[in-house]
Each structure stands twice: as structure tokens, then as C-alpha cells.
Amino acid sequence: QVQLQESGPGLVKPSQTLSLTxxxxxxxxxxxxxxxxxxxxxxxxxxxxxxxxxYSGITYYNPSLKSRATISVDTSKNxxxxxxxxxxxxxxxxxxxxxxxxxxxxxxxxxxxxxVTVSS
Amino acid sequence: xxxLTQPASVSGSPGQSITISCTGTSSDVDDYNYVSWxxxxxxxxxxxxxxxxxxxxxxxxxxxxxxxxxxxxxxxISGLQAEDEADYYCSSYTSSSTLFGTGxxxxxx
Numbered sequence: 186q187v188q189l190q191e192s193g194p195g196l197v198k199p200s201q202t203l204s205l206t207x208x209x210x211x212x213x214x215x216x217x218x219x220x221x222x223x224x225x226x227x228x229x230x231x232x233x234x235x236x237x238x239x240y241s242g243i244t245y246y247n248p249s250l251k252s253r254a255t256i257s258v259d260t261s262k263n264x265x266x267x268x269x270x271x272x273x274x275x276x277x278x279x280x281x282x283x284x285x286x287x288x289x290x291x292x293x294x295x296x297x298x299x300x301v302t303v304s305s
Numbered sequence: 306x307x308x309l310t311q312p313a314s315v316s317g318s319p320g321q322s323i324t325i326s327c328t329g330t331s332s333d334v335d336d337y338n339y340v341s342w343x344x345x346x347x348x349x350x351x352x353x354x355x356x357x358x359x360x361x362x363x364x365x366x367x368x369x370x371x372x373x374x375x376x377x378x379x380x381x382i383s384g385l386q387a388e389d390e391a392d393y394y395c396s397s398y399t400s401s402s403t404l405f406g407t408g409x410x411x412x413x414x
Contacts, residue, residue, distance in 0.1 A: 224405075230408075231308065231394060231405055231406070231407055231408040232343075232351065232394055232396075232405040232408075233405065234396075234402065234403040234404070234405060237403075247402055247403075248401065248402065281350055281351075288398075289339055289398030289399070289403045290339045290341070290356065290357065290398060291339070291341040291353055291356035291357070291396070292341070292343070292351070292353060292396070293353050293356070293362065295350040295351055295352075296350065297349075297350055298350050
């Protein structure tokens with residue numbers, strides 16, 4: 186079955202750019218049929234959808250992130266990535282990547298999550 | 306767009322049934338049959354329990370069921386078990402976003 190694994194720095198300084206990668210195993214991103222998503226969870230709080238990408242590069246974002254988030258895909262590596270610019274302490278969260286069978290319908294496979302702390 | 310509204314906590318004794326509500330608006334829950342539910346144990350990733358209002362993924366116990374009426378969706382857990390103690394989140398598609406609920410902590414007494 187599909188497996189997703191997040192990777193990236195666990196500590197980012199304020200005003201810098203947070204960068205994470207999600208590696209997909211046992212399933213090809215370029216085969217289509219699925220969207221690939223990032224979701225985050227602030228400590229002790231609920232889930233927040235960040236955005237989706239399709240293998241072709243089509244993206245959709247949560248308007249609340251005010252254009253600070255950028256999702257990209259590298260089909261040759263079977264990975265997709267997230268960048269969040271101008272981070273503040275409010276961006277401290279566990280970041281999850283997930284697979285979406287059809288845009289917005291459900292997140293059926295999730296990565297284990299990675300904690301990113303924004304601090305100087 | 307605001308998060309969907311869920312009760313902060315719901316509790317029940319083993320064997321009982323509980324229901325968690327998820328209230329949205331005419332632009333999300335009421336407008337689409339794309340409501341899903343997730344179970345999250347502490348320190349773990351969320352797990353899909355229900356999709357498209359009432360469908361169960363393969364491997365999910367039939368003790369979990371979902372429904373919707375107007376702008377409110379519901380998750381019912383029948384025959385409550387100790388392992389069901391977790392946080393539960395609903396989610397709904399909208400034309401411009403995907404919303405999550407505020408989350409409900411289920412306690413098995």
C-alpha cells in the first residue's frame with residue numbers, strides 16, 4: 186500500500202522559509218488519479234489544510250495562508266514539497282503530507298508527520 | 306472560511322453508542338456529499354474512518370457509521386471500546402478550500 190514520509194529541518198528561524206519534502210512509496214505520483222496534499226496541526230490544536238497539487242503541477246491553496254505557501258512536485262523522484270515563506274512562531278506545527286483520491290473528497294493515506302518549530 | 310463546529314468532548318461507557326456532530330454551512334457540509342471523518346490517537350497521524358458522508362474504507366470497523374442532515378454531519382460509534390478513545394475530526398470539501406472540524410475528544414469511561 187502507499188506510504189508517505191515527510192522530511193526536512195525541524196527548526197526554522199523566524200522570517201526564513203520552511204521547506205519540507207514528502208516521499209511517496211508503492212505508488213507513482215505521475216500515474217495520475219490522485220492529488221497530494223499538505224496539512225498541519227498546531228500543538229494541541231486541530232487540523233488545517235494547506236493545499237493540494239496534482240502531478241501536472243495544478244495547485245490549490247488555503248486562502249488563509251495569504252500566498253506564503255508553495256507546493257511543487259518532482260515526479261522523477263516521486264516527491265512533492267512544501268515551502269512556507271516568512272515564517273513566524275505561529276507556523277510552529279506538525280506538518281503532514283497525505284494522498285487525496287479526488288480533490289477535497291478525503292485524505293486516505295497520511296505520512297507520520299514532522300514537527301517544525303519556528304524559533305531563533 | 307471558518308472551521309466546522311464539533312463538540313469539544315463526548316464520553317460514553319464501553320458498549321454504549323455515541324454520536325459526534327459536525328456543523329457547517331450551506332457552502333460546505335450542506336452543499337456537498339464530501340464529508341469525511343478522521344480518528345487521531347495521541348502522537349499519531351489521523352486515520353480515515355468515513356468518507357463521502359457514510360462510506361467506510363476497507364478495514365474500518367462497521368461500528369463506525371456516518372450520516373448527514375442539512376448542514377450537520379454526524380459520526381456514530383456503536384459498541385464503544387477502549388481503543389476508540391481518541392480525537393475525531395470531520396472534514397468537508399468546499400469549492401475553494403477543504404475545511405476541518407474543531408475536533409472532538411472521545412473518552413471511554
